[in-house]
Amino acid sequence: MKPLRIALTKGRLEKSTVELLEKIGYNCDEIKNKGRRLILSVGGGAFEVVLAKAADVITYVEHGVCDLGVVGKDTILENGTSFYELLDLGFGKCRFALAAKKGQDFYAGYNTKTIATKYPNVTRAFFDDKNMDVRIIKIEGSVELAPLVGLSDGIVDIVETGSTLKANGLEVIEWVTGISARLIANTASLKLRKKEIEDLQKKLEAVTQ
Numbered sequence: 617m618k619p620l621r622i623a624l625t626k627g628r629l630e631k632s633t634v635e636l637l638e639k640i641g642y643n644c645d646e647i648k649n650k651g652r653r654l655i656l657s658v659g660g661g662a663f664e665v666v667l668a669k670a671a672d673v674i675t676y677v678e679h680g681v682c683d684l685g686v687v688g689k690d691t692i693l694e695n696g697t698s699f700y701e702l703l704d705l706g707f708g709k710c711r712f713a714l715a716a717k718k719g720q721d722f723y724a725g726y727n728t729k730t731i732a733t734k735y736p737n738v739t740r741a742f743f744d745d746k747n748m749d750v751r752i753i754k755i756e757g758s759v760e761l762a763p764l765v766g767l768s769d770g771i772v773d774i775v776e777t778g779s780t781l782k783a784n785g786l787e788v789i790e791w792v793t794g795i796s797a798r799l800i801a802n803t804a805s806l807k808l809r810k811k812e813i814e815d816l817q818k819k820l821e822a823v824t825q
């Protein structure tokens with residue numbers, strides 16, 4: 617049978633995922649020395665790993681071309697869940713926050729607020745919960761810039777250490793929700809390759825608790 621194929625989020629979560637796979641005994645030299653290659657063999661052929669951007673990890677898993685994925689809860693919350701979320705891997709911990717310029721009374725006044733974010737669905741859900749109508753502007757990166765140049769009243773973004781907010785004179789108005797890396801599985805793979813997936817899940821559970 618073909619090895620299980622796992623989609624890993626490249627960048628921020630990559631190093632911690634490799635550390636975790638090594639901890640449970642899988643050789644990850646191909647990932648560490650990947651160069652520009654995108655499909656890699658792990659654990660001497662035990663798994664095939666593909667590296668992708670976070671939202672694409674979900675796409676590959678949903679379409680069943682990857683059996684498993686490692687992706688942040690932020691991307692899951694933004695992109696929906698037509699897959700199984702198997703395990704909280706305990707790394708990549710950060711939080712979603714609503715932030716604005718320091719000292720600004722964000723909720724003051726009756727005008728509709730404008731929020732810049734990379735996460736429009738998360739932002740919409742957060743303000744819907746408050747029954748508050750906002751205008752959302754989608755930004756692709758460095759969202760903290762938007763209120764500084766007057767594009768928005770606030771932002772909904774990821775805060776890890778808080779240093780980006782601090783360095784730019786912004787502050788947290790409200791915490792939205794906690795985030796961490798998750799192991800996800802394609803729904804069909806979970807039925808067809810139950811034993812292999814459960815074995816890996818158990819090994820990961822043992823080192824993430």
Ligand code: PRP
Pocket residue numbers: 756757758759760773774775776777778779780781
């Ligand atoms: C993320 C996030 C914040 C920053 C938070 O951005 O969007 O900008 O990290 O981290 P901190 O609280 O530790 O300062 P990322 O580095 O992924 O870049 P991007 O905004 O360009 O996507």
